[in-house]
Amino acid sequence: MRVILAGQGRIVYHLARQFRQKKMQVVVIVPDEEEAHNLARRIGVAVVLGDATAPRLLEEAGALRADAVLALSPHDEDNLAICQIARQMYQVPRVIALVNDPDNEEIFHRLDVTVAISVTRILSILIEEQAGFEAIGQIISLDEGQVTVSEVVLRHNAPAVGLRLDAVALPEEALIGGIVRQGAVVIPKGPTVLQGEDRVILIATDDCVHEAIAVLAGVVEE
């Protein structure tokens, strides 16, 4: 797997390190010289110094053979440009962008960005939902935000705890894609019984995601 990371700061450093540990081929594009040296020295990844929105730079970083490009700059316009150049000029199969203004998430999807991740939105969801003491994190948003993948942590007294999956009355357009139980993945089947502290991966359309969360975890208090 060949991945190009474009951006700056801690997020690029930690992602590069993680990808490298997973034996992926990582090339990082950073605008700052000191940061470039630092990345090369400390993680040993290939580094290209410069502005990732300049078409030539992506090519230099190996965009023609890359499996994915991640655009992680603090500017939405730059992340969009990086993704679009990668798609249009170098046919990179997966382009992933950090979206700073959550309103831009949908626009990015419309403009050919494979995955747009809004940290602002993830954090605000976490904070809003945690006010109601359930940990619910939206992991990704698919198909122009119409389908979301969320992680729902079940409290011990959550309504779905103790029920078999086939007895959980989920709405039509929601399904459980997996359960993480004590660090291991449980493949969800009809007879699987939900337990407290299960982390349920929920895939649902926007229309019914709240109802599905309510069925699993109870009504989230405002």
Next chain:
Amino acid sequence: MNPESDGPEALQDVLRLADPTATLVVVGCGRLGAMLASQLSRVGREVVVVDRNQAAFALLDVDFSGFQVVGDATELEVLREAGLERAAYLLVMTEKDTLNLMVAQVGRQVFSVPQVVARVYDPQRESLYRAFDIETISPTSLTAAAFLQRTLVKGGG
């Protein structure tokens, strides 16, 4: 050829062709954006100027009669406030190519503005704009052409 005196008359001619009631939105109030917005306002056009920096509007004519919107044009809210939903023309001319590219695309795709023109400095990026069907004007290419023309005309004459 003096563009200062030549500009407004040429503009008058061009404007006579287009619908006089149509609203224009100019994003980026630098020297170029301010000049254009001022000229359009002078000939009685309805103009909205957007810039993230309030101080930039000082470049406009003192009697500029259009609207001024302060804000980051990558935010949908700001573009909505600028009335992009009703605009017939969108001229994107900030100093930043990637910003121009994004705003131009949002103008087309989200607000369905019929006419969108974006400024692009880096000629390498022009092909990308074209791939997205956005009309561009490149000051770099235009200036290079003008310099070349002058030089050749002088040298060859």
